[in-house]
Amino acid sequence: DSGVTQTPKHLITATGQRVTLRCSPRSGDLSVYWYQQSLDQGLQFLIQYYNGEERAKGNILERFSAQQFPDLHSELNLSSLELGDSALYFCASSLYSPLSNTGELFFGEGSRLTVL
Amino acid sequence: GDSVTQMEGPVTLSEEAFLTINCTYTATGYPSLFWYVQYPGEGLQLLLKATKADDKGSNKGFEATYRKETTSFHLEKGSVQVSDSAVYFCALIGNAGGTSYGKLTFGQGTILTVHP
Numbered sequence: 015d016s017g018v019t020q021t022p023k024h025l026i027t028a029t030g031q032r033v034t035l036r037c038s039p040r041s042g043d044l045s046v047y048w049y050q051q052s053l054d055q056g057l058q059f060l061i062q063y064y065n066g067e068e069r070a071k072g073n074i075l076e077r078f079s080a081q082q083f084p085d086l087h088s089e090l091n092l093s094s095l096e097l098g099d100s101a102l103y104f105c106a107s108s109l110y111s112p113l114s115n116t117g118e119l120f121f122g123e124g125s126r127l128t129v130l
Numbered sequence: 131g132d133s134v135t136q137m138e139g140p141v142t143l144s145e146e147a148f149l150t151i152n153c154t155y156t157a158t159g160y161p162s163l164f165w166y167v168q169y170p171g172e173g174l175q176l177l178l179k180a181t182k183a184d185d186k187g188s189n190k191g192f193e194a195t196y197r198k199e200t201t202s203f204h205l206e207k208g209s210v211q212v213s214d215s216a217v218y219f220c221a222l223i224g225n226a227g228g229t230s231y232g233k234l235t236f237g238q239g240t241i242l243t244v245h246p
Contacts, residue, residue, distance in 0.1 A: 016173065047233055057219065057236040070233055104173060110232030117223075118164065119234050123173040 017041065020105050020122035028130055032093040035125045039086055039107030045069070046088040047108070047119060048080055052101040063088055064110065095129045102126050132157040136220050136237035143210055143244050151205040151240045153194075153220035161222040163187075163196050163203040164234065168217040177205075177218070210244045217241050 017040035027033055039046050048060040050073075059072035063082035074080075077095075082088040092099060103126075106119040137152040155161065165177040165187070178187030180196035180203065187194050192207045203220060220237040 016175070018173075045232060056238045059233050059235070062233050072233070106174075106234075108232055117232065118176050118179060119232075120176075121166075121174040 016120040016122065018105060018107050018120050018122035020103075020125050022125055023123065024126045024128075026128045026130065027095060029095055029097060031095050031129075032091065033095065033127065035090040035092070035103055035105075035127075037088045037090070037105030037107075037122060039088070039105075040120050043107035043109055043120070044086065045108050045110035046082055046086070047106045048074075048088070048090050049104040049106065050101045051104060051124070055101075057104075060090070092127070095127075097129050100127055100129045132161065132222060132224050132235045134220050134222055134235055134237035136218075136240050138238075138240075140241035140243060143242070145212055145244055145246050146209045147244075149205070149207040149210045149214075149242070151218055151220075151242070153203045153205065153237060155201050155203065155220075155222050157201075157222055157224055157235075159224070160198075161224050163194070164221045164223070165192070165194055165203070165205050166219040166221060166234075166236075168219065168239075170216070174219065210242070212244045212246055215242055215244045 019038040044065045060074040062070040080090045102124045104124045106121045108119045109117045133156045162181045164179045166174040167177045178189040180187040183198035185196045221234040
């Protein structure tokens, strides 16, 4: 058990819909990362939050957004869903801080999104 | 930007065979290097890591040595088991002071199947 909790584990929805994925980081970790895993793109970094603020952005579509709340949990919002958004979405947390960024990331079990 | 290249898979071996999965990277400065493993239906777990040149990471019989001169971090195991069947990801976190912000950059993953 990594200590990172993601919900829901599975989600099936239709094109055009909007979903929210939730992540609770390990206790003490201030940094949260979102990754998308698909068969054709591999593991792609989407976005990072540190202590409530967006820190880094990767290949995140404009239809997607995220935030980190004061209690440090994070949500990834996916809207106007397309078939190609079907993927496994991972959340990870770490002890990263602006002074030290070499720590390992701890991953949740992922949320599998299927868009029909 | 940072990048990681893994040998293409899938790799199929018989039990007790020797395993090598090649990994090379491109990054400025001195990144930290990682191998993560993903068992079927699960999230990513850290297998081993190395944070500076010539360091050897090891865990569960797996080893990898940080070779800065060849920018490589090849994964090896002397005798694989059926339970090692999984997807293996090589990854890096860029050096402190850069723009990595602690995020992992992954290789494309290598599927390993071990037969009895």
